[in-house]
């Protein structure tokens with residue numbers, strides 16, 4: 001096979017899982033208009049992990065909320081797994097979010113009345129999986145994250161790092177196409193953050209999904225495939241060397 005043929009074969013395998021096209025979002029603050037996103041384009045392919053860095057107020061959360069279908073842009077489109085969300089009803093967007101998107105937040109938002117495994121099983125059952133299958137997948141994920149022995153504990157009886165690992169298992173339980181994380185280890189001490197983050201990256205790599213992770217931590221950002229930032233409402237690629 002010639003180099004050209006090899007290249008085109010490789011190109012054919014690249015599958016865009018997240019695509020933002022000309023996404024615009026502004027907020028009015030008093031008499032002022034704040035243009036947070038100005039025609040943002042972004043493509044993340046299957047198996048790619050992208051870090052989103054930038055100062056407070058740059059628009060990282062706004063971008064994640066729109067890309068994760070939690071908010072609508074003023075204009076522009078968002079596609080997940082090749083399917084455009086723009087013209088869908090709120091109900092169809094909710095279903096798309098439930099079936100194709102996973103979220104990890106800085107604070108875990110686990111249900112306090114339920115055990116670790118129940119927190120991972122419930123979203124799968126809402127998506128239509130039988131309890132037995134949901135439990136099997138949930139235990140497999142907890143095992144990958146090294147907390148299967150904590151499966152029956154409620155969140156209050158887990159450490160911060162363990163709670164965040166349950167939140168990661170919950171986000172991956174429905175086998176999403178795209179995983180979004182907003183400062184997923186921002187609430188943990190540096191060593192635990194490193195450990196939990198390593199597990200998150202390794203799971204994302206194993207499952208081959210696409211991932212966009214906002215972080216203030218340059219060391220963590222440098223472990224990802226690409227680093228992007230928002231500058232004056234536009235997305236810009238960042239050279240990892242400039243962060244070290």
Ligand SMILES: Nc1ncnc2c1ncn2[C@@H]1O[C@H](COP(=O)(O)OP(=O)(O)OP(=O)(O)O)[C@@H](O)[C@H]1O
Pocket residue numbers: 027028029034036054055056057058059060061062063
């Ligand atoms: N609903 C809203 N109404 C008005 N202004 C908003 C709204 N949401 C966000 N903003 C403004 O948009 C800008 C971007 O906010 P955003 O939360 O996306 O930034 P960020 O980069 O995630 O910051 P941080 O790192 O502090 O979380 C900020 O100036 C914020 O005040």
